[in-house]
Amino acid sequence: xxxxxxxxxxxxxxxxxxxxxxxxSQTDQWRVxxxxxxxxxxxxxxxxxxxxxxxPGVNDSIGYQNQTAGASIDSVVFVDKAxxxxxxxxxxxxxxxxxxxxxxxxxxxxxxxPEIVFNTLTLLSGSTNTVDLKSSxxxxxxxxxxxxxxxxxSGGNQISISINATTNVAAIITPEDTTVxxxxxxxxxDPDGFFDQRQVTITLTSPPVNHPPQFTSFPxxxxxxGEEYQYNAIASDPDGDVLRFFLQQGPAFLNVQKLxxxxxxxxxxxxxxxxxxxxxxxxxTDEIATVTQSFLLKVIGIAPPLNNPPAFxxxPxxxxxxGEEYQYTAIASDPDGDVLRFFLQQGPAFLNVQKLxxxxxxxxxxxxxxxxxxxxxxxxxTDEIATVRQSFVLKVIGIAPPLNNPPAFxxxPxxxxxxxxxxxxxxQAVDADGDVLRFLLQTGPQFLELQKLxxxxxxxSGTPDTSDVGTHPxxxxxTDEFVTIxxxxxxxxxxxxxxxxxxxxxxxxxxxxxATQHSEIRFTNxxxxxxxxxxxxxxxxxxxxxxxxxxxxxxxxxxxxKNINAGLYIYYxxxxxGEKVGSGKLVVVK
Numbered sequence: 313x314x315x316x317x318x319x320x321x322x323x324x325x326x327x328x329x330x331x332x333x334x335x336x337s338q339t340d341q342w343r344v345x346x347x348x349x350x351x352x353x354x355x356x357x358x359x360x361x362x363x364x365x366x367x368p369g370v371n372d373s374i375g376y377q378n379q380t381a382g383a384s385i386d387s388v389v390f391v392d393k394a395x396x397x398x399x400x401x402x403x404x405x406x407x408x409x410x411x412x413x414x415x416x417x418x419x420x421x422x423x424x425x426p427e428i429v430f431n432t433l434t435l436l437s438g439s440t441n442t443v444d445l446k447s448s449x450x451x452x453x454x455x456x457x458x459x460x461x462x463x464x465x466s467g468g469n470q471i472s473i474s475i476n477a478t479t480n481v482a483a484i485i486t487p488e489d490t491t492v493x494x495x496x497x498x499x500x501x502d503p504d505g506f507f508d509q510r511q512v513t514i515t516l517t518s519p520p521v522n523h524p525p526q527f528t529s530f531p532x533x534x535x536x537x538g539e540e541y542q543y544n545a546i547a548s549d550p551d552g553d554v555l556r557f558f559l560q561q562g563p564a565f566l567n568v569q570k571l572x573x574x575x576x577x578x579x580x581x582x583x584x585x586x587x588x589x590x591x592x593x594x595x596x597t598d599e600i601a602t603v604t605q606s607f608l609l610k611v612i613g614i615a616p617p618l619n620n621p622p623a624f625x626x627x628p629x630x631x632x633x634x635g636e637e638y639q640y641t642a643i644a645s646d647p648d649g650d651v652l653r654f655f656l657q658q659g660p661a662f663l664n665v666q667k668l669x670x671x672x673x674x675x676x677x678x679x680x681x682x683x684x685x686x687x688x689x690x691x692x693x694t695d696e697i698a699t700v701r702q703s704f705v706l707k708v709i710g711i712a713p714p715l716n717n718p719p720a721f722x723x724x725p726x727x728x729x730x731x732x733x734x735x736x737x738x739x740q741a742v743d744a745d746g747d748v749l750r751f752l753l754q755t756g757p758q759f760l761e762l763q764k765l766x767x768x769x770x771x772x773s774g775t776p777d778t779s780d781v782g783t784h785p786x787x788x789x790x791t792d793e794f795v796t797i798x799x800x801x802x803x804x805x806x807x808x809x810x811x812x813x814x815x816x817x818x819x820x821x822x823x824x825x826x827a828t829q830h831s832e833i834r835f836t837n838x839x840x841x842x843x844x845x846x847x848x849x850x851x852x853x854x855x856x857x858x859x860x861x862x863x864x865x866x867x868x869x870x871x872x873x874k875n876i877n878a879g880l881y882i883y884y885x886x887x888x889x890g891e892k893v894g895s896g897k898l899v900v901v902k
Contacts, residue, residue, distance in 0.1 A: 344390040344403050356410045360390045363402040397508050398427030400454035426453035426502045428510040437516045438488035445480045456502045467496040492516050523550035524601030533699050535582055535611045543578040553598035561593035587613035613850040620647040621698035634710045640675040650695035658690035668785035684710030717744035718795035729776055729805045737772040747792035755787035776805045824899035835864045841888035878902040
């Protein structure tokens with residue numbers, strides 16, 4: 313009990329404030345009850361004072377008076393019907409006698425009803441979300457620490473909510489790939505038993521779909537030592553996201569400088585020590601998806617002889633069907649007879665390139681139903697000095713294939729043969745459906761023939777002669793009459809017979825030099841008494857021979873008699889007087 317302040321010798325009231333709910337559910341009114349000291353003289357009435365959202369003290373009177381004689385009052389009750397949730401109410405009582413004399417203010421008592429202050433939540437589907445209900449974003453209770461409150465929740469169907477009783481953190485688990493709106497009833501209760509309930513609407517939305525950036529520019533693949541290399545890389549982003557360019561792999565002399573949101577400059581000056589091939593991986597990211605552009609940068613140490621670039625001579629097929637193999641045999645030519653390399657610079661993931669001969673490659677792949685639509689294709693061929701591209705649009709038609717498991721090759725071919733020696737390769741395949749299989753030789757030389765042995769095997773055999781020396785693209789096929797699967801490889805026919813020397817002019821033979829097939833490079837029609845000099849691309853001498861005859865054979869070794877490495881070399885021919893009468897390049901392949 314708390315006594316009122318003494319007004320005279322007779323006015324003492326033992327005051328204790330009891331606040332009770334009048335409503336059974338959410339409280340919007342309560343009773344303030346106090347007792348008086350039975351030893352004091354008569355009290356005419358009491359006046360109750362209330363203060364809102366403040367510390368205990370005197371505030372405006374709310375005008376309550378009890379007109380009953382004080383001697384008959386055993387207890388006094390005031391019903392406050394103007395309660396707002398989330399506010400702190402402070403009460404004090406003054407006693408007044410029949411003469412109108414007032415006691416001092418009693419000590420104060422206070423109470424508040426917690427208030428839930430949110431009614432909606434918007435969350436992403438397919439995620440686990442945590443909501444800290446101790447935050448003022450979700451509840452208001454001016455007379456308790458939010459960690460003292462107790463929460464409960466009910467309702468919902470597809471969305472699952474659990475509340476940790478210790479931390480007051482709600483874990484909300486949402487289903488995958490759905491947008492739904494559900495109603496929940498949240499209840500919060502304070503330690504005094506006051507509580508609030510609120511209907512909360514939770515709405516699920518699909519996460520935003522990100523479209524990755526794409527490179528739209530093509531790099532320069534050659535540089536010269538001592539000269540600045542520059543490549544202006546350009547990318548696009550369908551979402552208009554902020555892009556960041558960076559060099560994922562490359563030599564130390566290169567660096568990336570961003571120009572605009574969709575462009576960057578890859579630049580640097582290589583030294584003589586940087587001469588050779590460098591793997592470059594340039595990347596662009598929207599911080600969600602990262603796309604790379606890979607290429608080989610060739611740094612040349614000295615000015616190379618005049619190079620004639622390769623050229624495509626074939627026309628691609630521009631349509632494909634989902635579930636069926638697409639195949640395009642790309643053919644190119646090179647006036648210098650350089651070693652060529654084919655690669656796919658841009659295209660869908662289902663396509664890949666396999667080299668068949670020095671001047672041909674197979675672009676193959678089987679699109680799925682999901683690949684239906686238009687695909688930009690950029691096929692490239694390079695002689696490691698110049699790169700030429702063939703661009704076209706491939707349209708994939710989404711025809712659903714029958715439910716069939718295709719056959720598959722299980723054997724590995726022998727890739728070499730010898731003149732006048734019989735070549736044999738037992739081809740084996742399997743079919744998960746047990747279908748009848750048919751074997752085909754789609755591409756190959758005339759000396760080879762294919763004979764079926766069993767339903768799952770066939771024999772590829774034949775005897776090459778001297779006219780067959782060299783490399784031959786082989787394409788075997790097996791079909792269950794629904795799907796055809798191919799096996800491609802290169803068959804090399806070797807011979808110890810050296811072809812006759814070329815007539816007329818200074819011309820090295822063979823070119824390119826294959827270490828597995830040849831033992832020397834021969835020069836014909838040389839000036840008597842002249843000299844032959846071989847240099848690498850750095851201009852460093854590799855081999856020199858003087859006082860040669862018109863027919864000279866080089867064993868492909870250096871001045872120390874050691875075999876040289878594979879690569880590109882330069883030769884110079886001088887006459888007896890020291891004047892240069894010829895030059896060119898040599899390709900050595902191991």
